[in-house]
Amino acid sequence: MNKxxxxxxxxxxxxxxxxYLALLxxxxxxxxxxxxxxxxxxxxxxxxxxxxxxxxxxxxKKIEKELSEHSNDIFLKTDVPTFNSHECFxxxxxxxxxxxxxxxxxxxxxxxxxxxxxxxxxxxxxxFHSAFVGTGVYNNDEEYKYIQYRLAFFNAGVSSIIQxxxxxxxxxxxxxxxxxxxxxxxxxx
Numbered sequence: 001m002n003k004x005x006x007x008x009x010x011x012x013x014x015x016x017x018x019x020y021l022a023l024l025x026x027x028x029x030x031x032x033x034x035x036x037x038x039x040x041x042x043x044x045x046x047x048x049x050x051x052x053x054x055x056x057x058x059x060x061k062k063i064e065k066e067l068s069e070h071s072n073d074i075f076l077k078t079d080v081p082t083f084n085s086h087e088c089f090x091x092x093x094x095x096x097x098x099x100x101x102x103x104x105x106x107x108x109x110x111x112x113x114x115x116x117x118x119x120x121x122x123x124x125x126x127x128f129h130s131a132f133v134g135t136g137v138y139n140n141d142e143e144y145k146y147i148q149y150r151l152a153f154f155n156a157g158v159s160s161i162i163q164x165x166x167x168x169x170x171x172x173x174x175x176x177x178x179x180x181x182x183x184x185x186x187x188x189x
Contacts, residue, residue, distance in 0.1 A: 012047060017062060020059075034048055090182055101170045161181060162177075
């Protein structure tokens with residue numbers, strides 16, 4: 001068996017991600033090939049394809065997995081009544097901005113050279129859903145439809161603020177950015 005294939009699975013996945021991140025710093029994503037990643041990670045193409053169908057799947061899995069895990073850690077563990085306080089709202093978003101600042105090496109090169117991709121999908125997180133939707137009792141379908149639009153607007157706005165902040169090299173503090181979101185989207189309780 002080829003020595004390149006003898007990495008334990010977790011180490012190989014890590015090597016692929018590290019190689020991808022290193023390439024992303026200097027290349028547009030549309031110019032990164034599977035072979036580029038394999039060469040840098042010192043694995044063969046078969047090993048790559050066991051894990052990912054292509055570069056796009058690698059990117060999406062990295063983004064979706066990390067964003068989903070992190071936002072779940074923050075928002076799903078937050079008690080709904082507590083979230084509706086000013087301090088808890090700010091605390092949650094400070095953690096979100098800290099996450100993006102800590103992972104700026106991945107997110108900044110990607111969004112600066114490619115399409116806007118960050119989406120936290122906050123509407124399915126319990127605190128946001130409860131804050132916007134309330135009891136979940138609607139007088140009619142029309143009323144529910146407009147709540148969905150409000151949640152979509154909130155998701156898009158927060159995602160765009162994060163993207164702009166990353167493009168501006170995270171100049172403002174996570175606390176400053178959490179205050180921006182709070183001032184723009186005061187959730188009524």
